Amino acid sequence: MNITWLSSRYLGGDLSSTTQIHLANGLVAKGHTVDFYSPGKSVGNQFTHHPIERSQTRGFQASSVMKNLKKRVSEFKKADVVLIDWPIFKLAPLIDAPVILMDRSPPADRGIFAKLQWPMWTKAWSKAVRGTVVSDAHRSFVADETQTPKASIGVIPAGVDLELFQPGVKDGPIRMVYHGRVDVNRGVMSLPMILAGLQSNGIDASLHIHGSGDAVKRLQNIGMPGLEITDAIPQDEISQLLSKYDVGFLPMPENKVWNLASPLKRSEYLASGIVICGIEHAGHQIKESKDWMQLFPQKEFISLSVSWLTSLDRQLLTALQKESRDYAEEYLSWSHSVDALESMILS
Numbered sequence: 001m002n003i004t005w006l007s008s009r010y011l012g013g014d015l016s017s018t019t020q021i022h023l024a025n026g027l028v029a030k031g032h033t034v035d036f037y038s039p040g041k042s043v044g045n046q047f048t049h050h051p052i053e054r055s056q057t058r059g060f061q062a063s064s065v066m067k068n069l070k071k072r073v074s075e076f077k078k079a080d081v082v083l084i085d086w087p088i089f090k091l092a093p094l095i096d097a098p099v100i101l102m103d104r105s106p107p108a109d110r111g112i113f114a115k116l117q118w119p120m121w122t123k124a125w126s127k128a129v130r131g132t133v134v135s136d137a138h139r140s141f142v143a144d145e146t147q148t149p150k151a152s153i154g155v156i157p158a159g160v161d162l163e164l165f166q167p168g169v170k171d172g173p174i175r176m177v178y179h180g181r182v183d184v185n186r187g188v189m190s191l192p193m194i195l196a197g198l199q200s201n202g203i204d205a206s207l208h209i210h211g212s213g214d215a216v217k218r219l220q221n222i223g224m225p226g227l228e229i230t231d232a233i234p235q236d237e238i239s240q241l242l243s244k245y246d247v248g249f250l251p252m253p254e255n256k257v258w259n260l261a262s263p264l265k266r267s268e269y270l271a272s273g274i275v276i277c278g279i280e281h282a283g284h285q286i287k288e289s290k291d292w293m294q295l296f297p298q299k300e301f302i303s304l305s306v307s308w309l310t311s312l313d314r315q316l317l318t319a320l321q322k323e324s325r326d327y328a329e330e331y332l333s334w335s336h337s338v339d340a341l342e343s344m345i346l347s
Contacts, residue, residue: 011040026338101131159334167273168243182213187251197306250278
């Protein structure tokens, strides 16, 4: 099939675009042609990327992409199906081919941007015949909020590149990690307190935080031993670092957005043979999880994380890390996500 994907997200710019890249490449590998229209750039991919200019001003980025895509509607006539990200779903009536709404996350901004985005999100789903989400909780939320039938909503969870993310040698002090957006609203300020708790219990440990966001300077100002803060790191480099880490964190608090998520970092942690500590809510839960994943109530996240990590010796930690990789190999390959998306397209 000839598939066209229209997106306002900057290709190659963040973890969410990584999802788009893997899904598009996976569809090509299954024999489809994919024309991807978005801001950003494509390097070494199998699909055809058509760069779209985007405003640098927050609040106008999606509308600028939509304006530029409207000028190219004639190019979409060859498509058998068109995938459209929800922020630019107003384009749907201009397209003759069947369309599928792509929702990788409801509005995540706060304040005035959220007030502008939620009505757009609701209207997009109200106009959609079919759409995709990232988790069962996300599907239930869409159905409840927009009266969209669950049968018309496909679940496409985040997968992981099992060849790129693999376990390496893990020994010595416990090495803990968080990577992704380093924003205060993602709960990252709690992580140094876990490190401090371990150190006060006589545990030799370090904490490595990789990413950009409004919490970076606050974390850097802490200046405690064993705490390393870096900028965001390219995927091929982060995979090498993760291979040597022991524990990965999911500190995002319980709220309307994080409860619906399918965190890509969770899959990358598990593929790298990392055990996970996180906050207990639907967005962090994963089917068939075992002792390699510990989710705690938000109020007790710090104390219970310290208690659990203190209880682990290297032998037990190694066993749990092997189980986490085994789980990733069985359930988290991108092929599962691509199959689900292809099934939605062919239906």
